[in-house]
Amino acid sequence: MTAPIATSQTILVVGGGISGMTAALEAAECGRDVVLVERSPTLGGRTALLYRYFPKMCHPTCGLEINLRRLKANRRVRVLTMTEVAGITGRRGDYQATLKIRPRYVNETCTACGDCSAAVSAEIPNPYNYGLDKIKAAHLPHVMAYPQRYLLDPSIIGTADADQAKAACKVGAIDLEMQEETVQLAVGAVLWATGWRPYDAAKIQPYGYGRFPNVITSVEFERLADPSGPTGGKLLRPSDGKEAKNIAFIQCAGSRDENHLRHCSRICCMATLKQTQYVREALGDTAQSTVYYIDIRSIDRLEDFYQMVQRDATVKFVKSKVARIAQADNGDPILHGVDTEGYHRYATAHDLVVLAIGMEPESNAIALPQDVITDSSGFIEGSPDGGMCGAGSASSPLDVNRSVQSATGAALRAIKVIYQTASEEA
């Protein structure tokens, strides 16, 4: 592939989720050149893996479609997927970025016809369903994937499957010789829109995630509820495939806890309130949702959504930090703790437990340039000279709406750097 043309006038956006896409598009629509790099094979990030948004219960793919259309109509954004930043040197207005591009084994001529996928038999855990089901090793990530191009999983390279995929492709798009590439890029400003990852639930030992199959995380629950997810939208619990009707939601799973994440992840309360409505959508009046919480943080005008859920007879609120979970013989998780309103002990069985898992900054798992400052949780503040800054949930635990707000502001900060360094040179 050819390296994109970039100059000190170019803005590098790292991360192609909703924040990165927003920052890139907003800057480009102001007439600025942008290189948008994304580690995975498709844009869209975590929001593309959500079933619905609070509070409108609308679908994230709706906004993704609009953003993709903006992208298709704008020649100023150059998108590089399967690309990571290996290093950045320099200073505000004058950076050298080193990008590593992993081989996709499928080039731009791919028409997304699907012939390679049909020819391949190997399957891999589906990363777009958090590994809850399998996907062909030659695949299109999902129906909204952009670029709309297949890829071959590295695990089949050198196997007969790869050769079959290559043979099946009528347009010669499969290139099994593709190697990792390193590309150097000159840019003037860098926005880190690297987003978040769910906190490792297995570290919350008393909750038994990983040991008890019917304890899952909120992001996995999104996939269960989604008709295009692994269960076709049915709320089937992992241990026995039985439909879960009595579901517990545990708030602050990992958050507000000095042993895990010291911050409040902000989104989890609203996400749980939303998910109780998935249960209602699936089961009607026979649904039973119980929310174990410390404080319900339905901040600002989202309050009316909380009030709506409070009026929902299928949803019960228990003010309690759940102490531990045990598993009954039939696979039911049993929650133990004390209801702090009145101090009752409880030991309550549920069909399924959803951990409202906290947001950990993804940047904790990547090597940031040295002059990028993070807070004690790892959220990105930026470089002292302002040439690099965080955008969206990389900078603070934010919901989608606030991430977009943050990314829009970040786009201006990057433009300002470009403007100011250009006028200093002039």
Add this chain to the structure above:
Amino acid sequence: MADKKFAAYLCAGCGLGEVLDLGTMEKVVKREGKMQVIKRHDVLCSADGVQAIRDDIANEGVTHVLIAGCSRRAKTEAFDFPETAMARANLREGVLWVVAPGTDHDEVRQEMADDYIRMGCAELKKMAVPTGNPNCASNKRILVVGGGMSGLTAAIEAAETGYEVLLVEKEPQLGGWAAKLYKRVPFREPYAEPQDTGLAELIARVEAHPKVRVHLASTLAETAGAPGRFAVKIATESGAVTQEMVGAIVQASGFSTYDLAKLPELGGGLPSVVDQAGLEQLAKAANGGVIQRADGQAVSSVVFVQCAGQRDASGTHLPYCSGHCCATSVKQAMYFKDANPDVDTVVLYTDLRMPGMGEDFYRSAQSKGVIFTKGQVSTVKAAGTGCSVNFRDLILNEEVTLGADLVVLATGQVPNSGVNIDLLAEPAAAEQTPTDEASATPVEPAAALPPSILNLTYRQGPDLPQLKAGLTDSHFICFPYETRRTGIYAAGPVRRPMDMLQATDDATGAALKAIQAVENAALGRAAHPRSGDLSYPIVRLEGCTQCKRCTVECPFGAIDEDERRFPVFNESRCRRCGTCMGACPVRVIAFENYSVDTVGSQIKSLDMPDEFSERPRILLLACENDAYPALDMAGVSRICYSAFVRAIPVRCLGSVNTIWITDALNSGWDGVMLMGCKRGDDYQCHFVKGSELAHYRLSKIDDTLTQLSLETERVASFEVAITDSRRVAALINDYAETIKRIGMSPLKGFN
């Protein structure tokens, strides 16, 4: 006409060449479509295929291109010929992938493909390349309304990015609420102590910046025009008015505090009860020393009552949470503890809301000895020199009374949004029956309305439309800056309740949107969501009947009226949804590449099977934002649906002119389906009112059907979401069954 040249390119890739008879399609293109250049390629999107098209444009003078292959949503990088008009016949996602495989379906599949080719040719004939808005104007100055933290931030960010700024503040000094604070909550680590507001430095930067001009003690007497050419009249208290031109507007008009007098049960009005703003005043006076009440008594015990007059489901007080008040009370409790650790400070709350790293600030307060109690306050009464707070302790489950020298009520933010233009809407006089007492009740008298902030001369009212509870927020989760007045962006607590840190972020984002608006307006391009679109509505005024439908229905208030009541289109306010085109009963509004003709000619282009063929034709007008992608994704997922349907994407269901439906029925189509986005309170229509208006217009279609002696089932509309790929297929199949049941249209062959 002479210099137009039409070319059709048929793709044989992705299995199209094997399953469809491209030879037949070439004949259709030639004989019916009258294309002058016809080519076939094995993989049209390949470099080679694209080059062939480019060569024809460059060497053969081709001006109009039909791509017959994949969906218009696919391979957009390859098929990118901005200098030519282009139509795409969707043979892959729209035919090959959705018609059941097998030779049994060969005939209907081929008919479907042939029809899409006919429709593509017909559309192309009526298209022109958009030339861009001729009335674009290039004033790039940004007007910021409000000189508080949000407005100052927007002003300095825009100025430091090279744009001139005009800042209008109604008070005689800058600073807004921030100027009244003793300290603010920390913006960055360590989240432990209250911080200086930093306002003085910010004001100094703004005042010193050569690109910023500040008008104090001034308001907007009038705002006219459009992005790139807003003419604003700035009035001072003395009555002097200056006129200025600006390109875009950031409205950072801030908030007012909720009126304490509305909370008598919580002690509003008592001398020992203040709101958070009142406490800031006391803290400022103490300046780090012991905080005293207004009567001079030192405070040795203080109770903070959270959510006072907020989160109220009864409709009496504010329905929302103001977001900042928990952190503000924590900060204020620290004022007391930092001056004197022996002061009793209790925060009574139901849910403590300090998201993100606010948790550290909360921890810091706990370590300073601030007491947090989960309790629901019922009353605050005068007692001795102070007051008594009665509340239900929600942990101990008992009624408790607490005495305090001072009570601080955490009341909420009330947005300074100006006039709620929904209350100004003309009463629907024609709809009212004389006996309808309830609807005859007059709307709130004008005297009760707050003063306007912007004083827009727009036909639809003087201020930004409000979302709910007076907030001028966007309805869209993915697009928080989408106010319904192009080039005017709300920022800070007027948009949504928020704290100071979020307000500065918000103002920075709003400044970007304003900059984007002036840059796009100068180029004649549309703003979000059709950003970059160069087409614009062209009106043939000589045919206009001054019915005002377009001026009333435009979701963005883009169309005014002149003194003769003709519509005045302000192209750079327009978002190109086509709602005006759908509304126009005399069809005088059109876009160069999207018009009553571009769609109408497709509808009439079909080779209509006769009444006895048992091959009905179903027209599907699908919103391009959600419904059409859902159809595409049905294709990508190989979900099959009836081959009798023919889908045409529309910009928005609001752009559907009912003439298309009557034309379709008159041309012998057996049914018409419309698929658009959800309407109602949680609407998902990208153009706000489009699907709502389409629904309203369709409610009258039954009369037309009756006049034509047709069954009412022949027109049906559906709300679909983008994820409904399975459902759209099912809806189509069910509808095809309905048509089968009621039979073929009797109107075939009469044209």
